[in-house]
Structures are given as C-alpha cells and as structure tokens.
Amino acid sequence: MPLSTSSNFAQPDDAFRAIVEAHRGFTDEQSADFDAALVLILANHIGDIEVLRDAILLAKRRMIDGQQQQQQQQ
C-alpha cells in the first residue's frame, strides 16, 4: 500500500488545528521533544515500513525544495 496523499480527514482543519494547539505554550526545545514522540507514535500506528519510507522521502523533498527557494531568493 503506497503512501496516501489524498485528503483523509473529513475536517482537515481540525487535524491541523489539533497539532498546532498541542504545541501551544512550548519552547522550541519542548516542541521538538513533543514532535519526536508524536512521529514515533504515528509511525508505529502506520506499521508499514514502505509507507514510512515514502513519507520520509516526501518530507525530505519539501526540505530540498525549501532550500532551493531560499537560495533563489538570495
């Protein structure tokens, strides 16, 4: 089963909001700790190494694109 990138939540704003609000009041350091735990919990729930690898690739591609945009702006 490949990584699903279609919208899976009936209310996507609720999901985004839930994550945003979870970070409220955290320092950057606390947020990073929180994210680490959340990623591990969700990765285990997915329980499919191929899906996890696809997700890692997709996330990495965002970062590379972001860096390229930054360089172009400079």
Next chain:
Amino acid sequence: MAQAKTQQAKTQFGYRRHPDQNRPGQGPAEHPVVIVGAGPVGLSLAIDLAQRGQRVVLLDDADRIGEGSRAICFSKRSLEYWDRLGVCDRMVEKGVVWSVGRIFHGESQLYQFNLLPEDGHKRPAFINLQQYYAEAYLADRVQDLPGIDLRWRNQVTALEQRNDSVALTIVTPEGNYYLHAQYVIACDGARSSLRQMVGADFAGQVFEDQFLIADVKMTAEFPTERWFWFDPPFHAGRSALLHRQPDDVWRIDLQLSRDADPLTEKKPENVRPRIARMLGHDKFEFEWISLYKFQCRRMDRFLHGRVIFAGDSAHQVSPFGARGANSGLEDAENLAWKLDRVLRGTSPASLLESYHVERSLAADENIRESTRSTDFMAPNTRQEARLRKAVLSLAKETEFGKRMVNGGRLSVPCSYDSPLLSPDADAWRGGPLPGCSMLDAPVATRAGEQAYLTDAFSQGGTDFTLLSFSNGAAFEAPVGVKDICIGGEDGLADPAGLTAKRYDAEPGSAYLLRPDGYVAARFRHPTRAGVAAALSRAQGLNEQGLN
C-alpha cells in the same frame, strides 16, 4: 569426559620443534590446510576439519591462551556447533546459563525479555563463559585428534600465493622455516597480519564513544540475567551493563564520554568508585580492566586466492549483541564442510565462493545490528538523542516503545540467500525456510530414551541429512546422505509433537539439511529426482547456480 571435567584446563603451552623445520634439501613440507590463529574460531575450525578426516596444521604466535575474559556470551547456535565438536558439555557445565535480559531506564525497569521462552531445546539461549575457558577446552579437545598439529610460537611473517598453493614463512624461537599449503585460513583476529599480507582493506565505521570493561570478583545476589541501564542513577547520562560469569566474576561495561582520557580512566583507583556506586559497596576485586572503542568493519572479500578469512580477521562488530565470537564460530561451521569437500575433490573449488556469499550476508547483518545498538546507546546528534529520549519515555507505557529500545540485539543465526539453496516449491505455513538454521526439538529413540533432534543430526559426524516425516512408506535418502526419520516403525518418536510442529510437517514432508545444520531444501512430497537436484545444488555441483 568425566575425567576432563575435574581437570583444570591447561592455558600455558610450550614451543616444540617440528620435523617440518628439518628438511635440508627437500623443500618446504606440503599440507592441505594451515590455519593461522588458535583462538575460538581457529581451534573450532581445526577440530571440525579433523573430525571430517582432514589433516590440519594450526599455528599460533603465542604460547599461551590470552588473558582477560573478552568474549563471554556464547549463543545457542555456537553451543550446538560445539556439541558437534564434542566440547559442549564441558562449556555448559562451567558456564552460566541465561536467557532473560532486563532493560532499565534511570531507577525503573522498562521491560524484560526471554531469548528462549519455550522448552524442548537441548541447549540454552546463551551461556556466559570467559573466552580463556572456551579456548582451553577447545585446546584440550585438539589433543584427542591426531589429525591436528598445533604449533605454538609459530608466527607467519610472509605469504606468497602460487597457482596451486600458498607459501608461508614462519618464525619460531629457533629461526625461520617454510610451509606450503593448499589453503590457508586466517583466524588471526581483528589485527590480522595475514590480512595485511594479502593487501586487503578493512573498511568501516569507527565510533568515538569509549567504553570501560571491568570484570570484578564478588559474591552477589544479582540473578543470572543480562541487565542493561540507560541513564542509571549510578552513572548519570550514560549506559551500563552487568552480566554474570563463572567463578563469581561479573562483567561490568560502562559507557564513558568521548573525550575521557583512556590512561586516567583505566587506573583501578578511578574505576573503583564508579563500580562501587553501581554496586552500592566496594567488596570486590578487579579481574580485568579494559578500555575500548567500537569499530564496525569488514573485508570486501573473505576469499583472497587460497587465503580464506574467518572471524574477527574478516569482520569486526561492536560487542553489544554478542556477535563477535559467535559469528566467527558460524564462519567456521560454514567453511569446514565446504573446504573438506573441495579438498576431497567431491565439490569444485567454486563451492568456497558460497562461503564468501553467505558469511558476507551474515557480516553485513551483524554490522547493521550492532551499529544500530551503538547509535542508540551513543546518539550522534541532538535530534538522535531527542528521538531516543522519546522512545525511552514511550517505553514506560507502550509495547511498541519497549520494542524500539535498543540495548543490544543478541546474536541469532543469520538466514542465507545463496545459490546453494533451493527455494520452496510447495506451500508451507511455518518451519525453517531454505537458508535458515535447523531448529531443535525433543525426540525419543525406539528404546524410549529421550534425545534431541540436534543429537540425531550430529550422531556419527555431520553430513548432508534428510530429515523426513514418516507417511508409512520409507523414503530413501540418496547415497551418501544421512537419514533421520520421524515416526514410523524404525524412526524416532516425536512424543510431544514438537518436531512436527516446529517443522510444519505433514506425513511425507522432508527437509534436506546441510552439514552445518542449515536447511538446503524442503519438500511436501519428496521425489528421488527433486532431492538429488537440491543436493547437487547445495554441494556446488550445479556450476551455473554459483555464477
């Protein structure tokens, strides 16, 4: 072996001049096999080859068994191998048997694991035994075998590969002499000089973290279990390991900082307070203190012409996971039967290539596992440390968190993927796949005596063996293949039904086992032609398969 049990094993040996050193005008003596290095791997390989009828010269540059406990955990697989070599009873009798490990974080236990949670196995998951005992018992066994010529203080200083042999220059207290060997097996350890002589690389990863090993003698109430701590109260921010050995000796392994000064850290007066904090008392004596860094690396190829590398000379791993000596012993059992066949001319020399293929896979797996453990214990970046912290805290309340905590993944036999194997053609729901190690199970002889499948396998010497489950009519194993039949009038009984269960067997099912106890092929309905084809492939006679 009742007599041997009570004897103290010999650890000091003398140099003796050999007639090979007096051959004026005759040229160097020629031998089929010379093994260099009388450690656990070299000794076991020599015994295995000698039991198969080969004449073996075994050279070692020292004249005594090395000091320090060094390797202490010997796996079930290694014990089953030593059973076949006739030395296991003594090892297990002296050793400390264990199967349970506990992982702690701070003051509290995160979880415990059992490496052999089921009955019906002859040998335990692990024994702990100082390496010097293991070597001494193996050296004793060598004395029973006239086929082995063990020469102490014989140091190989030069090697020349020829078309049909290897020429060795050997230095002894009485000067140099020369030997020719058809094959030379380098079991001369991580700092192998033979590896340098063939000009091979030994590439891999060096870890910067330092670890302190202290073996202490004390009487203690701790159970016979492997205890591993992350961030213990007595050693804040780092990891620690406590493990029992025979003779009231305890292995303690403490992670130090990357910049700790080795000479300072190693001084007993500096080690003592650390250990006293851990134990809560200072009633102990030091047996051995050693400071080390990990290296995870391997040779690109284990075969260099007629020189074959086995054990630490070929691959090196971090010690967490007991994958060093155990994987070396697996090298020996993989190589011995193949080399024996090649020397007899019953298989082509290309069969040896499968040693490289199969044991490279194992080395890669061992390096991967031990690198992961090391990275978990000593995170390289702040984010790695953060992820580890998350795992350790999740482990308190979730099963998946416990399973991610990596305090060392202990050695299990690797499964092979190699041209010697015949993939399944039938449907199986369980049992060991081709390329997996055979499983032990309890059986009973016709006379009603209890025994184990591993005993039946090793009885009379290990060879290719057809393990078949009776369906009334006896299936005849091909010529030269040993036969173990479960059930039927003449077969072994399977009183608990565990043999059939562990092999997912139905009446008529059969497994073709290699001399190293690995499954070569399996059949729901074996045919003469099918078994013969699998046998021929497993013996490297199917040349196409090897290329």
